[in-house]
Structure formats: structure tokens, C-alpha cells
Amino acid sequence: MKIGGTVKNGDIISDCNCFKQAVINETYKKSNISKLDEENFSTFDIGFYSNKVDKQRYGIDKSPRENIEHIKNISKEFASNIDNANQKNLLFIGNTGLGKTFLSNAIAKFVMDNAKTVMYETAPVLMDKVIEYKYSYDKEGKKKEQYNDIFDVDLLIIDDLGTETMSNNKFTELFNIINTRLLNNKKIVISTNLTLNELYKQYDERVMSRLIGNFVICKFVGDDIRLKKKRIN
Ligand SMILES: Nc1ncnc2c1ncn2[C@@H]1O[C@H](COP(=O)(O)OP(=O)(O)O)[C@@H](O)[C@H]1O
Ligand SMILES: [Mg+2]
Incomplete structure (x- = not known):
């Protein structure tokens, strides 16, 4: 476009x-994102993350707030360097309700406001679409365009990796998407609720080596913001 x-x-x-x-x-x-007005860098509130250091609870030596400030900076840097071949991709890891999807949306808005193209899809939807396309007889028209977009958009966001049902075909297609985009210097943001260990159990060596080698791993820690917001309202 x-x-x-x-x-x-x-x-x-x-x-x-x-x-x-x-x-x-x-x-x-x-892009498939409906919350661009609500979830962007200016509305991302670090006040939801505790400023207390609690290694036992959060597993890291700094406070969740310090941690998220760092991740927010990494994300801004990433969003402004989308064309830079030296810029690594982002892997967001952490429990549910810690702002992974929010920050992905913020990146998406920033990137699109700089006239770049973005596609957001959850892993289950993305993989189902890909498999459906691969095994369909009708490979022309809108479906083809949507399939090509997966490879062509400047930024692909794959949310909730690990929640898709697994099959060998999907592994192959997932590897193909990640690998082709890496080769073409097209950026990817992946989010997952799984730990690195769980990812290793779920995905094969080829996918994992790409994730470890080409992504900055951002570990989100803190207390479920969804629950916090419920208490406030
Ligand atoms: N930094 C933040 N500031 C304000 N609201 C937030 C922030 N992070 C998350 N939220 C809100 O908390 C809820 C869960 O966030 P979400 O990004 O969906 O978490 P995750 O993807 O890690 O499960 C959403 O309603 C989201 O809008
Ligand atoms: Mg999410």
C-alpha cells in the first residue's frame, strides 16, 4: 500500500x-486493533506496577515499576527503529494481565502513525487462517492478499503464542512466518503467557533458536492489572 x-x-x-x-x-x-485510542504510549500507566522490590514475589532484583519503565523504553526504541536491520524483535513474556497486549497496541499505533503497516493477530486465529489458506483450493483474491500481508506488513504482532492448538503443520507454518520475516528484515512482536521453559517444551528447536537469537526478551512482572482495575471501578 x-x-x-x-x-x-x-x-x-x-x-x-x-x-x-x-x-x-x-x-x-x-491491523485488527480496536483499542488504538485507549491503549497507546501516552495512556500506558506505570502506576499500576508496584514500586517495591520483592524478589520472592516477582523473581527479579528490581521493582515491577522499574522493570516496566525499562520495557516501555525498549518498546519505544523498537517502534521508532522498525526499518533498522540491527533492531531486534520483541518477545513479551509474563503472566496474564500485565500489559503485554496493551504495550503491543501502543507499538502498533506508533508504527502506523509513522505511515507503516501493521497486522495484529492472536496465535490461534493467525495459525487457523494460515492453515485454512494453505489447504484451500481457492488461493486467489482477498484470501491471498491477507495471507501475503502476514509476510509483507512492516510489523506483525502475534499475541498469546502458546494458546493455539498444536499440530505439525502449524509448527511448520509458524517457523516459516518467523523465518521468512527475519530474512526479509520485517519486524515481529510476539507475546506469550508461557515461561521460556514452557516455550522450549512446546516448540521445536528451530522456532526456539530463532526466538532466542533474534528477539529481545522482555519479562513482564507485577500484579494482574485487570484485577486491580476491577477493584477501582
Ligand atoms: N500500563 C497500563 N496502564 C493502564 N492499563 C493497563 C496497563 N497495562 C494493562 N492495562 C489494562 O489491564 C488489562 C490487562 O492488560 P493486557 O495488556 O490485556 O495484559 P496481558 O496481555 O499481559 O494479559 C487491560 O484492560 C489493559 O487495558
Ligand atoms: Mg494479552
């Missing part, structure tokens, strides 16, 4: 913001 536009106005060539905005809106729609 071509992004950005110029209009000739006498001698002046200026950016046509309305066109740009229309393209951005279209990219937002295509």
Missing part, C-alpha cells in the same frame, strides 16, 4: 494530510 501523498498547489508541493490520515485510518482498520 502506498502511504503519504503530495498535492501540487501552484509551485508548492505540500503533504496532503487528509489523504495521509485516510490511509492511516485504513491501516488502523486492517
Whole structure:
């Protein structure tokens, strides 16, 4: 998709913001993310993360707040370096309710606002779509375009990795997606509720070596923000 536009106005060539905005809106729609207004870097509240160091509870030497500040900075850096071949991808690890999806959405918005394309999919939906496409007779039209987007968008976000049902075909396709994108320097953000050990049990050596070698592993720690918010309301 071509992004950005110029209009000739006498001698002046200026950016046509309305066109740009229309393209951005279209990219937002295509990305599958509905919460871009609510979940972005400016609304990401680090106040939900405890500022107490508690190694026994959180398993790390710093407070959850210090930890998330660091991860937020890594995420901003990532989002602004989407085209840089030296920029590694991001693997978000941690229990449920710690802001992994929120931060992925924040990255997505930042990237799209810089006129880049993003696709967000949970692992179960993504893998079902891929398998359905691979084994369908109809490989033309919209389905083909959607399949190609998985490989072509500037940023692919795979959420909830590990919640998909497993099959050898899916492993092969998952490896193919990750590997092809890495080879083409197309960025990926993956989130999972599984620990690294659990990932090793679930995925084969090939997928794991790609994840370990090409991703910055960001471990989210803290207390379930979903529960905290429920208590407030
Ligand atoms: N830093 C944050 N500031 C404000 N709300 C947050 C933050 N992180 C998470 N939330 C909210 O908490 C809930 C769970 O966050 P989510 O990103 O879905 O967690 P995860 O993907 O790690 O399970 C959501 O309603 C989300 O909007
Ligand atoms: Mg999530």
C-alpha cells in the first residue's frame, strides 16, 4: 500500500494530510486493533506496577515499576527503529494481565502513525487462517492478499503464542512466518503467557533458536492489572 501523498498547489508541493490520515485510518482498520485510542504510549500507566522490590514475589532484583519503565523504553526504541536491520524483535513474556497486549497496541499505533503497516493477530486465529489458506483450493483474491500481508506488513504482532492448538503443520507454518520475516528484515512482536521453559517444551528447536537469537526478551512482572482495575471501578 502506498502511504503519504503530495498535492501540487501552484509551485508548492505540500503533504496532503487528509489523504495521509485516510490511509492511516485504513491501516488502523486492517491491523485488527480496536483499542488504538485507549491503549497507546501516552495512556500506558506505570502506576499500576508496584514500586517495591520483592524478589520472592516477582523473581527479579528490581521493582515491577522499574522493570516496566525499562520495557516501555525498549518498546519505544523498537517502534521508532522498525526499518533498522540491527533492531531486534520483541518477545513479551509474563503472566496474564500485565500489559503485554496493551504495550503491543501502543507499538502498533506508533508504527502506523509513522505511515507503516501493521497486522495484529492472536496465535490461534493467525495459525487457523494460515492453515485454512494453505489447504484451500481457492488461493486467489482477498484470501491471498491477507495471507501475503502476514509476510509483507512492516510489523506483525502475534499475541498469546502458546494458546493455539498444536499440530505439525502449524509448527511448520509458524517457523516459516518467523523465518521468512527475519530474512526479509520485517519486524515481529510476539507475546506469550508461557515461561521460556514452557516455550522450549512446546516448540521445536528451530522456532526456539530463532526466538532466542533474534528477539529481545522482555519479562513482564507485577500484579494482574485487570484485577486491580476491577477493584477501582
Ligand atoms: N500500563 C497500563 N496502564 C493502564 N492499563 C493497563 C496497563 N497495562 C494493562 N492495562 C489494562 O489491564 C488489562 C490487562 O492488560 P493486557 O495488556 O490485556 O495484559 P496481558 O496481555 O499481559 O494479559 C487491560 O484492560 C489493559 O487495558
Ligand atoms: Mg494479552
